[in-house]
Amino acid sequence: MQASSSNDLSSDTHFWKTIWNLKTPPKIRSFIWKACRNIVPSNALLFDRFHGQFKAGPKCPRCGECSESLEHVLFFCPFAQAVWKISGFGYAPEIRGFPGFGLWWKKLSSLNGKGLFSDGLNLISFLCWNLWKSRNGFVFSAMVESPVQLWDRTFASFEEFISSSKNPILSSSVRASCSSSFPSPSSWLPPNYDFIKVNCDGAFDSASGNAAAACVFRDSSGHIIGGDTMVFSTSSANVAKALAIRLGIVTAINAGWSRVIFESDNLGVIFRLNSKAFIAWESAAVEEDIMALVEPFQSFSFCFVNRCCNKVAD
Numbered sequence: 001m002q003a004s005s006s007n008d009l010s011s012d013t014h015f016w017k018t019i020w021n022l023k024t025p026p027k028i029r030s031f032i033w034k035a036c037r038n039i040v041p042s043n044a045l046l047f048d049r050f051h052g053q054f055k056a057g058p059k060c061p062r063c064g065e066c067s068e069s070l071e072h073v074l075f076f077c078p079f080a081q082a083v084w085k086i087s088g089f090g091y092a093p094e095i096r097g098f099p100g101f102g103l104w105w106k107k108l109s110s111l112n113g114k115g116l117f118s119d120g121l122n123l124i125s126f127l128c129w130n131l132w133k134s135r136n137g138f139v140f141s142a143m144v145e146s147p148v149q150l151w152d153r154t155f156a157s158f159e160e161f162i163s164s165s166k167n168p169i170l171s172s173s174v175r176a177s178c179s180s181s182f183p184s185p186s187s188w189l190p191p192n193y194d195f196i197k198v199n200c201d202g203a204f205d206s207a208s209g210n211a212a213a214a215c216v217f218r219d220s221s222g223h224i225i226g227g228d229t230m231v232f233s234t235s236s237a238n239v240a241k242a243l244a245i246r247l248g249i250v251t252a253i254n255a256g257w258s259r260v261i262f263e264s265d266n267l268g269v270i271f272r273l274n275s276k277a278f279i280a281w282e283s284a285a286v287e288e289d290i291m292a293l294v295e296p297f298q299s300f301s302f303c304f305v306n307r308c309c310n311k312v313a314d
């Protein structure tokens with residue numbers, strides 16, 4: 001569709017360098033590089049290249065309507081549009097005047113850390129790669145997944161990559177993205193005067209289904225002023241982490257605290273609470289309940305912190 005987009009970029013060495021500097025697994029960097037060079041083998045590209053001899057034809061196998069360019073797979077197929085819609089990016093690209101993937105990516109790169117949160121570009125590269133992977137699963141293995149499943153899988157793999165990364169800059173930028181109004185500490189920081197901070201943590205044993213949640217409240221001088229724990233059975237770590245935040249809220253309500261910062265080391269739960277996108281089916285009910293419970297608070301925020309900053313028991 002937009003073969004010219006790669007030509008316009010071919011001499012831009014800085015641009016290609018930014019792709020290789022993406023904080024993603026190499027397979028994802030490599031995919032973005034291929035996408036910018038317009039060599040990802042979509043049906044439309046293969047159909048063009050083989051002068052119509054390509055048996056499958058140029059159409060999108062998923063919606064069956066349009067010519068399946070890479071841009072169709074990643075942005076304009078109704079399936080892709082649904083994924084972008086629930087992703088929390090609130091992005092709905094227009095097909096009219098779309099410049100092609102390469103120039104789109106260049107524009108996006110220039111927004112990184114400005115209009116786009118610091119790790120947004122990395123997360124978007126995960127999303128694009130997963131959209132392509134999902135397309136391949138559909139074409140070659142008849143695998144069908146919903147837009148919600150795809151986004152959930154994307155975010156989980158992004159989260160796993162971030163939390164397994166030892167890169168402190170990367171970790172702190174994700175923290176910042178989820179709580180841009182708060183600093184990104186490398187160790188626990190007390191809240192400002194007039195606020196209370198609660199660290200919420202949940203643990204889950206998949207073999208037995210046993211789980212535990214704990215919350216610890218501290219004031220602006222760092223003194224522990226309250227807390228609670230509970231044990232229960234559940235089905236996933238997501239639910240255990242969400243229930244830990246819920247426990248923190250209920251404890252705060254009972255104590256009469258209504259200016260509270262809730263911290264958790266589960267990026268997925270924090271992201272979903274901040275974006276109000278309750279897309280993880282197993283924890284959606286708890287997350288919706290959390291938002292209802294917290295509504296009467298004078299002030300509240302949900303912040304992601306590294307595990308090291310979220311210790312609930314010293």
Ligand SMILES: [Zn+2]
Binds near residue numbers: 063077078079
């Ligand atoms: Zn389509």
